[in-house]
Structure formats: C-alpha cells, structure tokens
Amino acid sequence: MKDIASSTNTLLAALTYAGTHINKDLQGKAWVGHTPFAYWLVAALKPKILVELGTHGGGSYFSFCQSVVDNKLDTKTYAIDTWMGEKQAGFYSESLFKKVMDFNIEHFDNFSTLMKMTFDEALNEFDDNSVDLLHIDGFHSYEAVSNDFCTWYPKLSKEAIVLFHDTHEIKPGFGVHQFWDELKKEHREQCFEFKHSHGLGMCFPKSSKAAINFKKEFSLDLEKIFNLFSIIGDDIYYNINGRYSLQKNFQLSIDDLVKILKKLKTDNPELSNELKSLF
Numbered sequence: 001m002k003d004i005a006s007s008t009n010t011l012l013a014a015l016t017y018a019g020t021h022i023n024k025d026l027q028g029k030a031w032v033g034h035t036p037f038a039y040w041l042v043a044a045l046k047p048k049i050l051v052e053l054g055t056h057g058g059g060s061y062f063s064f065c066q067s068v069v070d071n072k073l074d075t076k077t078y079a080i081d082t083w084m085g086e087k088q089a090g091f092y093s094e095s096l097f098k099k100v101m102d103f104n105i106e107h108f109d110n111f112s113t114l115m116k117m118t119f120d121e122a123l124n125e126f127d128d129n130s131v132d133l134l135h136i137d138g139f140h141s142y143e144a145v146s147n148d149f150c151t152w153y154p155k156l157s158k159e160a161i162v163l164f165h166d167t168h169e170i171k172p173g174f175g176v177h178q179f180w181d182e183l184k185k186e187h188r189e190q191c192f193e194f195k196h197s198h199g200l201g202m203c204f205p206k207s208s209k210a211a212i213n214f215k216k217e218f219s220l221d222l223e224k225i226f227n228l229f230s231i232i233g234d235d236i237y238y239n240i241n242g243r244y245s246l247q248k249n250f251q252l253s254i255d256d257l258v259k260i261l262k263k264l265k266t267d268n269p270e271l272s273n274e275l276k277s278l279f
C-alpha cells in the first residue's frame with residue numbers, strides 16, 4: 001500500500017485534486033473538503049470493489065472514480081441511490097440523475113455502474129465479503145446510518161474500510177455522530193476521523209490487524225498526511241461554501257459580528273476602507 005500511496009507523485013496529485021466536477025450542475029458542496037483524501041485513499045487501498053450508498057450529484061463518487069482512472073486501477077465502482085432525494089438532502093427531479101448518468105458515461109463508463117434503487121434493494125446484487133471500500137452517505141438519522149452499516153456489514157471484505165460522512169454534523173435529525181461515537185468505543189484503534197467538511201469517519205470494522213498495518217505502513221507520516229488533508233480540505237470547503245456563511249435563522253451576537261469583521265479586515269486589508277464606509 002505504502003509505495004504507491006506515499007510516493008510524492010501520488011500525494012501531490014491527491015493534495016492538488018479539488019474535484020472540479022463539483023459545480024452548480026453536479027453539486028456536492030458539503031463533501032467537497034474530502035475530495036483530496038478520497039482520491040488518495042483509493043490510490044492507497046486499490047479496492048477491487050467500491051460501493052457508495054448515497055450519491056446525489058456525484059460529489060464524492062466521481063472523486064473516487066477519478067482516482068481509479070488516474071492511478072490506472074482495476075476497481076469496479078457502484079453508486080447506489082434512488083436519485084429522488086429525501087427530506088435532509090432535499091427532493092429533486094429526474095434531470096439530476098440524467099446529468100449524473102451523462103457524466104458517468106462520458107468519463108467512467110468502463111468500470112462504474114449507477115444503481116437507481118434503494119440501498120436495501122441493492123444488497124442482493126453483491127456477494128458476501130466482497131466490498132473493499134464502502135462509503136455511507138445516505139439519510140443521516142441514527143436509525144438510518146445504523147441500518148445501512150449493519151445490513152452492508154456482511155458484504156464487506158475482511159480488510160474493508162467504511163467511510164461515514166457527517167460524523168461532525170450535530171443538529172436535529174442527524175445521528176451519524178452518535179453512531180460514530182459508539183463505533184469508536186467498540187473499535188477505537190480501528191477508527192480515524194476528519195472534522196472538517198461536516199466530518200468524515202473511516203473505520204476498518206472487521207479487522208484490527210488491517211488498521212494496525214495501515215498505521216504501521218505509514219508510521220509517523222500518517223498523522224502528517226492526515227493533517228495535510230485536513231488543512232487543504234478545509235480550505236477547499238470554505239473556498240466553495242464561503243467562510244462566513246451562516247446557518248439559516250442563526251442568531252449572531254454583536255461580539256461574533258465584530259470578531260468576523262476584524263478577521264475579514266486582517267485577511268483582506270484592501271477591504272478596510274470599504275468596510276469603514278459601510279458604517
């Protein structure tokens with residue numbers, strides 16, 4: 001794993017990969033901060049079978065796919081989604097699926113399959129112990145994520161990695177953080193996580209040996225590599241989403257506002273006069 005993944009070229013390619021497919025047509029802004037890591041992880045793991053539960057506009061999925069192409073891997077990838085949406089992601093029209101399908105045909109047709117169905121319906125299409133990388137990003141309630149993990153668990157190969165998006169999203173209706181905390185309690189040494197871009201958890205749920213080998217192979221470099229992905233990913237996230245964007249109905253105190261304005265002025269001295277003229 002180490003040779004390819006830590007080679008300077010692979011790392012540089014991943015650290016400079018920002019997922020240019022993430023645009024107003026094929027959204028994926030919430031996930032965008034993880035695109036360099038996803039790209040690198042696929043190069044490192046070289047999975048035979050990769051499955052994504054919850055693809056929407058392909059923000060995450062096409063980042064995995066691009067790594068398969070650039071690293072000349074023989075991975076087969078599967079994206080599963082009803083492409084109808086739900087109340088957290090929002091409901092959307094058939095035209096989004098058409099855009100995702102066209103993009104897939106144009107760039108990744110020889111190894112990537114879109115499966116327009118529910119996660120439960122897709123289970124029968126996969127052999128037990130066959131999936132090497134599973135990304136869970138469907139409905140984010142505690143019950144849904146727990147069901148997705150438990151029903152797909154038998155499909156995972158011995159050394160499989162499972163990724164969970166939204167492990168750092170703490171708001172009503174979002175229970176991935178709770179499920180992730182439980183998983184960490186049970187498999188502390190097998191879990192790794194990023195907090196930026198709404199959080200991404202990574203777990204080797206079936207094998208502590210695989211997690212130990214992963215850490216050993218990178219030894220001290222692993223922490224540095226993860227830190228680099230956090231810094232770069234966080235920057236990509238805020239470039240796309242805006243550093244000062246606020247949640248709907250967010251009540252800002254005067255102190256918060258002053259802090260933001262001070263930071264704006266420090267980061268952008270050229271704005272100083274314009275800000276003064278506003279008040």
Ligand SMILES: C[S@@+](CC[C@H](N)C(=O)[O-])C[C@H]1O[C@@H](n2cnc3c(N)ncnc32)[C@H](O)[C@@H]1O
Pocket residue numbers: 027028029031053054055056057058059060061080081082083084085086089117118119120137138139
């Ligand atoms: C958060 S979005 C996925 C975001 C995507 N990974 C990205 O990078 O932008 C969740 C998606 O999961 C799909 N979904 C949720 N529950 C599902 C289920 N049980 N079966 C199939 N699709 C589901 C929704 O249709 C929605 O498109």
